[in-house]
Structures are given as structure tokens and as C-alpha cells.
Amino acid sequence: MATLKILVVDDEPGIRSGVTRILRNFRVDYPFMDEAFEFEVLEAPTGEAAIEIIENNIPDIMLLDNKLPGIQGIEVLEYIKKKQKNIVVVMITSYASLELAVKATSDGASDFIPKPFTPQELKSSIENITKRLFLKNMTNKLQDSGKQIRFTFLSVLSHELKAPLNSIEGYLKMIKDRQAGPKLEDYDVMIDRSLDRIKGMRNLILDLLDLTRVESGKAKRNVTEIDLFKIARTAMDTMRPYAIQRDVTLKLNGTSPLFIQGDAEEIEIIFNNLISNAIKYNKDGGCVDCNIIEIGKDIIIEVKDTGIGLSSSDIEKIFDDFVRIKNEKTKNITGSGLGLPIVKKLIDNYAGKIEVTSIPGQGSTFKIILPINKS
Amino acid sequence: MNPSNKTILIVDDDQDYLFQLQTKIQNFGFKTITADGQKEAEELLEKVKPDLAILDLMMENEDSGFILCYKMKKKYPDVPIIIATGVAAETGISFDIHDESNRKWIKADCFLDKGIRSEKLKEEIDKLLVKQA
Secondary structure, three states: OEEEEEEEEEEOOHHHHHHHHHHHHOOOOOOOOOOEEEEEEEEEEEEHHHHHHHHOOOOOOEEEEEEOOOOHHHHHHHHHHOOOOOEEEEEEEOOOOOOHHHHHHHHEEEEEOOOOOHHHHHHHHHHHHHHHHHHHHHHHHHHHHOOOOOOOOOHHHHHHHHHHHHHHHHHHHHHHHHHHHHHOHHHHHHHHHHHHHHHHHHHHHHHHHHHHHHHHHHHHEEEEEEEEEHHHHHHHHHHHHOOOOOEEEEEEOOOOOEEEEEEHHHHHHHHHHHHHHHHHHHOOOOOEEEEEEEOOOOOEEEEEEEHHHHHHHHHHHOOOOOOOOOOOOOOOOOOOOHHHHHHHHHHHHHOOEEEEEEEEEEEEEEEEEEEEEOO | OHHHHOOOEEEEOOHHHHHHHHHHHHHHOOEEEEOOOOHHHHHHHHOOOOOOOEEEEOOOOOOOOHHHHHHHHHHOOOOEEEEEEEEHHOOOOOOOOOOHHHHHHHHEEEEEOOOHHHHHHHHHHHHHHHHHH
């Protein structure tokens, strides 16, 4: 059990004793904390008394009224800022003007509790602050001991590359030890899974090459006048065998040709990724529509599928490296988790935007907005 | 100890690793139940109390194994938990579990590398089950 010191600065004795009473048996405990927190409340009736306490016995949290008999709350706050004391300050105030609030915030107040407050309001504010303090301490501790868990690109990458190797190695060992008995066909599933994992790993490596190209290859960019429809058709032809397997119809809509200044390979990577996703996350017998239209100064490319769709929380994550949406429906779909991050980075190169709309169970639409650059 | 009376919960989001580990543990003679993520494991734990659990670390989130471990220890404090991880070798992060403060934070009984040999795994499982009994 850890204890946080809370200093309540208020000239009303009722508020001080109230806070002490409310927090006396209050505990904050979250699953991720290794211990619960309780609170020790110190009281100061004036700003001057508060400063004296801070000098001798620095609190973790301060509940500060602005309207005090001597120096005002805001001056106590300035003092803390000047002395660089590490205290989380919550203003408790009955009539905070906007001006005061702005000033207090810029001087480091992190929260406001309007007076009068209910025990619940006080508790939830303290709970939030405790959580924040805990996480801050945790981060500091990790940094201090050099153990900060940084799931950087490379560490995740090595995980992603090692996982299929481990899995294939595991199957080979099982086969070597004849762990499924003497019948050869009992090993088919292990061989198939191994082949799948090898395929996944190859795709990851291909995606990595794309990514390296995107991130380092500015000098190698080959920008010419290219026809978006031609590139879209190439991408569709590449994906067609896969679409046929899934009985997914591919359609390209719009008035061909449409020329832009761009790097053909880059644009093809964009189409390849979006179209292959649209097939991969589709339903058997579904449909992929690729629309290319010029609207005003923009070109809109839409890739629309009739697949499993994405929740709004999924959409927030899908452009981050190595993120794969894991649920019952995506369980057997393999992917590197790099496709969309690559698409996003490429579109950034063209000063474009990508937007996603989706209805879970009905399908997703990826919409790219490219400003026309006809040099 | 009769292994066939003992049920081991295995949680891993890599279906191949899950299958391989399950086969291994069944070959030791134990009963197994499996889940492919933190959420499914939590649902399973509402219905079943295993005798031991082996959890992967990085599943839905990079710390799913820790969270699951914590929750499981709250629900069934007496069930030993092994966290199987490749993280240490892959990311350069080492969780020194002999260090008291880390042990307190992570709360697992044992950390094993995913590439561990079968005999060694069996040994660790037996050790934990004997301690529990």
C-alpha cells in the first residue's frame, strides 16, 4: 500500500475537514498497479501556511482554493511553478472566471473542482490524478533503470519474423519425432500450416521492402505522367487469381484515362494493398468496387468492399505499423500489418489524405483524396 | 501426481504455437484447454478453474499476458502461472523475475522462453504442480 499526501488549502474549516473525511478510507486500485494507493490529508487555512507546509513536507497533490484571506491561490500556484515543485494542483473554486482558469492552467493547475462538490466528484478527480501519477512514476522508473519497454519498430519486427520461424521449426520437430503417429496424412495439416507461415513471412519481407523504399527512397522516385486507370487495371490483374478463388467480383469504375504526376510503382503499391485487402477481408461471393473520379482540384480514389467491416476503434489503429485487427472473423486471415502503414506513408508523399468509413458486417470504403499535380 | 487429473490452460494468439504446445502437453499426459487471446481466456476462466496456466505475453496488446496473469491471480490465487515469452530474446528487454519488485508487479510464478525444450518444460510444470499440491 502506497500513500499519497494531499494538501488541502482552504480557509473554510468545513471544506478541509470534509476532504479529510471523504478521503480517509478512500483507496485507488487499478489492475495495472502493483499496489493500491491511500491518502494522507494535510490542511492549510491560508496560502502562507500552505507554502510553509510545501517547504517542509512536500505533498503529491494539492487542492487549492483561489479565494484565500492572505495571498491568493493563484499566487501559491505561481510560487510552486517558480520553485519547480513537483505537485499536481487541483483548483477548488466557487466562481472561477475564465480568466482565472486560463491563468491557473498556464501556471500548471491540472484540474478544477467546482465548489461545492460532492464526495463522488472529489473522489473521481483524485482517482484520475492518482492514475496519472502512478503512470508517470512508472515511466520514470522504467527510464531510470534503462528498462523502458519500447516496442519499437525493430523489436516488433523481429517478433513478427521470429514467430513464423518458431512455428515452422515446431512443426518440423513434431514431424521429425513422428508425434502424430505413423500415418503420413496426419501430418498434412502441419505441412500446410508451415507453408502458410512461409508465405506470410515472404509477404512480410516484400512489404518491408516496399516500406524501406517509401521511407528512404526519395532519390529513386521516378515521377512521370501516369494513368491511374492503367495502374488500377494492372493491380486488379495481379489480384484477379486471388479474387477468383474467393469468388469476389472486381470492378473498376470511372472515365479512363486520368493522368497525374506520380511514381507508377508507388501508385501500384497503393492499389495493390487496398485491392488485396478488399478481397482478403471480403465475404465469399462479394464485390470490390474501385472508383476513380476527378472532382475540382482533387482526384478521389475509392476502394469499396462488401466484407467484414471495421469498428470505429479498429479504424483508429489500422494505419499503425504491425497492427492487425484480431477477432473471430480475422482469425484465419494472414497479413504483415504493414500494408496500410505503407499506403498511408505513400499518400503523404503526394500530400494526399486517406479516409475510412465502414459498417461492421457490411463492408469498408477506403477513400484517397489526391490533390491534382499536373505540373 | 497423476497428470491425467490435471488440466492445463494454454493461451496464445499464434494458432500454430498453441497447437504445438497443446500437443506437447497432451503427450505429457495432461488435459488441456486453450484460448487464443486474453478475452477468450477470461471467459473460459469464468467456467473452469485449471490446475496451471501457460500464457503468452504479447497477444491482443503487448502486455495482455501480464494483465491476464494479474486477473487470474486475483480470481484463483493458488493456480500457478507460467508466462511463455519470446520477448526477452527478441526485444532485448529482460524481466528479471528474481528481483522482488518485478516479481510483485508481474505476479507470474515462472517465465519461460518459447523455444524451451520439452523435458525442461515438463520439469517446470511438475515443479509448480507439486508446489501447489
